[in-house]
Amino acid sequence: MSDDTRAWLEATGFTVRDEEMWLAALTHGSMGEKRDYERLEFLGDRVLGLSIANWLYRQSTAPEGKLAQRLNAIVSREMCAEVARGIGLPAHIRISKQAHADGGRNSDNILGDVVESLLGAQYLDNGFEASREVVELLFRPALESGAGKAKHPKSALQEWAAGNQRKPPEYEIIERSGPDHAMTFTVRVRVHRVGEAEGTASSKGEAEKAAAKEFMEKYG
CATH class of the missing domain: 3.30.160.20 (Double Stranded RNA Binding Domain)
Incomplete structure (x- = not known):
């Protein structure tokens, strides 16, 4: 992992211990490497959902239906991609030249997946509480803006x-x-x-x- 990428991760709010795992979290399948972000993305998706659900439950007395409506909006692929662009993630994704040429570095799907993979790495490296804190930091604009209050x-x-x-x-x-x-x-x-x-x-x-x-x- 380059010093620049590690510094960016830590400035964003993550704590890097196992560098190989964090490198995998940033690696797209097109690189053809043994480890990429897919398994970490699977885990990070659940970390994100629980963290946001926890925040909404603590901050609101809204009924279940309204909580679910907001949760779905905040954890959406579109919102994750917006967060990714906001923290400057595209420049740090490890992706093949062909996939990059095809627009992969700016794909909502890829950006959203990598945000979740980073949350998966944070969970494995530092535990749920540290992961929850990062989620609330990165998604605070969406949480505080009332995203998802309007009906889908x-x-x-x-x-x-x-x-x-x-x-x-x-x-x-x-x-x-x-x-x-x-x-x-x-x-x-x-x-x-x-x-x-x-x-x-x-x-x-x-x-x-x-x-x-x-x-x-x-x-x-």
């Missing part, structure tokens, strides 16, 4: 259709483009006898969300 676009559309005695919205992927690690999805949502709208994003879920939001702006 797909939920809003579902309720709108039911309230207007329409069939449930139907989502369809109409286009996939780009390499596997930097895929772009375009989704169409249709409500029978009302209309349709489209959304494009770097994941199927975010494209559906964008399509639902567009639909509500056009017809809601």
Whole structure:
């Protein structure tokens, strides 16, 4: 690990002990190395979810449904990628030249995965309490901004259709483009006898969300 990357990790709030593990946390599969970030990302996803759930529970008296709504928004791939860009993560990802040329270093999916892999490394190297503190530090802007308080676009559309005695919205992927690690999805949502709208994003879920939001702006 370079001195620059280690200094960046520690300035960001992480504590580096096992350098090989932290190097794996920053390594994309395209490098073809024995260890990459995937297993750590699996663990970090759970660390992030529990940390955010803990914060929301302690800071709010909202009912379960509202807590779940905020949790889903804050731990979303889009939000994780926003955090990644905010801390300057793209420059430190170890990724092949081809994957970089294909836009991988700026992919929401990859950036979100690496944020979670770093949280997994923090947990293994320093324990849950230290991991929770880093999560609250990195995600504080989202937590304090009220992210997720507004209803998720797909939920809003579902309720709108039911309230207007329409069939449930139907989502369809109409286009996939780009390499596997930097895929772009375009989704169409249709409500029978009302209309349709489209959304494009770097994941199927975010494209559906964008399509639902567009639909509500056009017809809601």
